[in-house]
Amino acid sequence: MPPTDTPDRARRWWQEVTPPQWKAMFAAWIGYLLDGFDFVLITLVLTEIAEDFRLSTATAASLISGAFITRWLGGAVLGALGDRYGRKAAMISSILLYSLGTFACGFAWDYTSLFVARLVIGVGMAGEYSAGVTYVLESWPTRWRNRASGFLISGYAGGTVLAAELYKWVVPHWGWRWMFWIGVLPVLVALWVRRALPEAGDWQKEIGAAATLSAAARPNPFRPLFTGRIRSGVNTALAVAASVALFCVFTPVGSGYVPWLSVVAALCLTAFAAQLGGRSGWLLYVSLMATVFCAFLYSWPIQALLPTYLKTDLGYAPGQVTDVMFYAGFGTMAGCWLAGFVGDRLGTRRAYACTLLASLVFVFPVFAVQDSLPALGVLVFVLLALSQGISGILPKYLAGHFPTATRAASVGFIYNVGALGGAVAPILGAHLAEGMSLGRALAVLTFGLTLVVILLVGGNVPQRLGRLVDRQAPDDHLVPAAGGAGALPATSGSVSGKAEPDSA
Numbered sequence: 001m002p003p004t005d006t007p008d009r010a011r012r013w014w015q016e017v018t019p020p021q022w023k024a025m026f027a028a029w030i031g032y033l034l035d036g037f038d039f040v041l042i043t044l045v046l047t048e049i050a051e052d053f054r055l056s057t058a059t060a061a062s063l064i065s066g067a068f069i070t071r072w073l074g075g076a077v078l079g080a081l082g083d084r085y086g087r088k089a090a091m092i093s094s095i096l097l098y099s100l101g102t103f104a105c106g107f108a109w110d111y112t113s114l115f116v117a118r119l120v121i122g123v124g125m126a127g128e129y130s131a132g133v134t135y136v137l138e139s140w141p142t143r144w145r146n147r148a149s150g151f152l153i154s155g156y157a158g159g160t161v162l163a164a165e166l167y168k169w170v171v172p173h174w175g176w177r178w179m180f181w182i183g184v185l186p187v188l189v190a191l192w193v194r195r196a197l198p199e200a201g202d203w204q205k206e207i208g209a210a211a212t213l214s215a216a217a218r219p220n221p222f223r224p225l226f227t228g229r230i231r232s233g234v235n236t237a238l239a240v241a242a243s244v245a246l247f248c249v250f251t252p253v254g255s256g257y258v259p260w261l262s263v264v265a266a267l268c269l270t271a272f273a274a275q276l277g278g279r280s281g282w283l284l285y286v287s288l289m290a291t292v293f294c295a296f297l298y299s300w301p302i303q304a305l306l307p308t309y310l311k312t313d314l315g316y317a318p319g320q321v322t323d324v325m326f327y328a329g330f331g332t333m334a335g336c337w338l339a340g341f342v343g344d345r346l347g348t349r350r351a352y353a354c355t356l357l358a359s360l361v362f363v364f365p366v367f368a369v370q371d372s373l374p375a376l377g378v379l380v381f382v383l384l385a386l387s388q389g390i391s392g393i394l395p396k397y398l399a400g401h402f403p404t405a406t407r408a409a410s411v412g413f414i415y416n417v418g419a420l421g422g423a424v425a426p427i428l429g430a431h432l433a434e435g436m437s438l439g440r441a442l443a444v445l446t447f448g449l450t451l452v453v454i455l456l457v458g459g460n461v462p463q464r465l466g467r468l469v470d471r472q473a474p475d476d477h478l479v480p481a482a483g484g485a486g487a488l489p490a491t492s493g494s495v496s497g498k499a500e501p502d503s504a
Contacts, residue, residue, distance in 0.1 A: 016141055020198065024139040025148065027193045028132040029155040031095050034186040035128050036159025038102045038121065039067070041183065044167045045176035052176075053111055065250035066115050067122030068423045069243065071416040072269060076276075078127025079412025080221045082134060083405060086208060087200040088193065090131035090408060095190040098124025102183030115251075126419075130412030133395035137478060138202035138404070145478055146348055150340025150392035154333045157388075161329035164322060206404045221409035224275050235275070242268035250423060269417050276413060284401060284466030284473070285414060291456045292398070292418025298449035299388055300425035301442050306380075309438050314370065324377055331381035335389010343393040348476075352390055352397060353458030356450055359386035363447045367439035387450060400476040401463070407477070 017025075042049075042064055050060035074094075082090030101120030108114035133152060140148040163179075170178050199208055207219060226232045245265040248254030254261050270286060277285035310316040310324055335355075343351040362383040369376040395411065402410040425445075432441035456462065466473055 013144060013147070017144065021139055021141070024197055024200075025136055025151060027189065027197055028091065028136045028152055030189050031091065031128055031132055031186060031193075032152060032155030033159040033162065034095075034183070034189065035098065035125055036156035037163045038098055038159075038183045038186075039125060039156075040160045040163045041102070041179050042105075042118070044163060045171060045179055048171065048176040049114070053114075055111060059111065059252060062251045063111075063114060063118055065423050066118030067125060068420060069246045069250055070119045070122035071126040071419055072246075072413065073239070073243070074123030074126035075130055075412030075416030076222075076272075076409055078123070079130035079409035081127075082131045082203075082408035082412075083207075083221050084218045087131055087135035087138065087203055087408065088197060090127060091135055092190045092194050094124045094127030094131050095186045095193070096124070097121075098128065099184055099186035099190070102180050104180075105183075106177040106180035126412060126416040129395070129415055130408045134203075134399060134408045134411065135200045137396060137399055138200035138407075142478070144344060146343025146351070146393050146396050147340035149394075149396035150336045150338070150343065150389075153392040153395065154336035157329050157332040157336065161326065161333075164325060164329070168322075202404050219405040221276065221406045224278060225272070235272070238268045238271055241265075242272075246420075265420075273413070273417070276410065280470035280473075281466065283469050284462055285410070287456075287462035287465045288398065288401065288414050289417050291453065291462055292394075292415055293421040294449055294452050294456065295391070295394065296419055296421030297425050297428070298446055298453055299391065300422040301429040301445050302384070303388070304422075304426040305429050305438065305442060309367075309442060313437060313439050316373075320373055323373065324380055327377035327381045328384050331384035332388040334381075335385030335387075336392030337389075338385060339390045339392040343396065348393055348397050348400065349457055349460060352393060353454050355386050355390045356454045356457075359383060359390075360447060360450060362386065363450070364443050367443045387446070396478065397457070400478040401466075401473075403477050 046060050046063065049055070049063070053060075074097075078090050078094050078097075081093060098121045101117050101124055104117040104120070105114055108117060133149065136148050136152050137145050166182070167179065170182070198204070225235045242265050245254075245261045245268070249258050249261045249265065270289075273285040273289055274282040277283070306328065307321050307325060310321045311318075316324070339351065339355060342355060345351070346354065362379055366376070366379045366383050369379060394415075398411050398415060399407055429438075429441055429445055432445060435441075436444075463473070463475075
């Protein structure tokens with residue numbers, strides 16, 4: 001059920017959010033804007049890089065996947081940093097990492113140097129997700145946290161639109177390297193964040209105050225992984241094995257052994273999830289990880305292969321493809337905003353399932369339009385607003401399953417392991433297209449996997465499985481029965497009243 005505390009009717013919802021809370025949102029939103037900008041850069045300039053470094057298509061494509069190799073590690077490590085030392089410190093660290101990694105891409109002299117820089121970007125981007133979402137969610141009033149989640153994630157879509165527009169102006173005049181050098185701008189944001197913003201309200205209230213009195217009070221989410229010499233050695237070996245397996249899967253090195261290497265990586269990462277979850281939470285961790293993986297599987301075929309479909313199946317010119325992708329980017333951004341409002345009204349889980357269900361109406365019509373660019377643009381806008389835009393409240397859905405002390409590490413690990421579905425999705429779509437047209441393959445894959453996610457989220461499957469081993473788990477840690485911190489320190493006017501669990 002959605003929170004039952006009712007707002008002050010004399011004020012609009014945006015008036016209940018204090019200026020420091022808006023500033024927290026803006027700082028994190030800018031980070032996400034530049035996160036999306038940096039991530040999509042490599043896809044825009046891939047052909048120029050391949051020509052300069054004389055790379056094959058397969059080798060060049062592995063540069064895109066390079067960031068996925070280190071995302072799981074970055075999400076866990078920077079998330080743990082956020083749990084132990086504060087959300088703001090982790091957010092600044094992640095922004096600095098992916099900004100400097102992107103800046104280094106502009107100085108790359110060959111494939112190897114560029115690939116290493118992409119690994120650094122992967123670590124930083126993974127940390128940005130866990131640090132940014134926990135910072136904002138724990139800073140905003142309890143009843144508006146779906147809205148906060150949707151506003152924040154919309155920044156990523158805005159970054160992709162900005163990158164596409166700058167590409168047309170920068171690359172023809174100055175070359176592809178300048179696109180990466182512009183990526184150093186987040187460093188300025190990181191410095192401003194450090195100077196101007198206080199710590200997240202929930203973390204400061206529950207962890208920060210105690211940590212100032214005793215270092216032992218600081219949480220350590222990785223403690224279960226290193227509680228003995230044998231376990232430490234085994235987990236170090238698992239980390240190495242997972243990293244090597246993912247490297248081989250996403251580069252030409254593992255050609256011919258991808259299925260076996262994928263199984264090795266999956267087993268290693270599942271072992272980490274089981275240990276981080278502990279005896280009472282391992283099933284919740286694993287099921288949430290599978291849910292996020294399926295969410296990426298349904299969403300990324302269109303994100304990754306829609307331009308290819310427009311060029312090959314429909315014969316669209318590059319300018320027409322840019323127009324459609326412009327509709328797609330703004331559709332995703334609008335959908336994130338919509339998801340936040342619907343989530344606060346219906347509850348996170350119900351909004352997620354209902355919006356995805358509505359998106360199914362538009363999947364096949366998108367791939368049925370052949371010769372009308374305006375009609376296709378409108379349909380793509382609506383489809384992505386409903387299907388991709390709902391990812392705006394995915395952070396709220398995930399974060400609500402975990403207490404403050406382990407929230408950032410848990411969300412960072414689960415989300416970024418699940419994000420591997422984004423690397424698998426284009427490959428799966430391409431294989432399906434061998435037996436049918438690419439458009440039909442994308443429609444079938446999107447429709448089928450969206451149904452799976454509707455069942456998982458709408459049926460509350462992860463939490464139901466989690467309660468098989470932990471019957472006392474609350475419905476939503478972000479909307480506790482007695483309200484929440486929901487405020488930044490040293491501010492007034494924040495909202496905290498009695499609220500029922502949101503059943504995330």
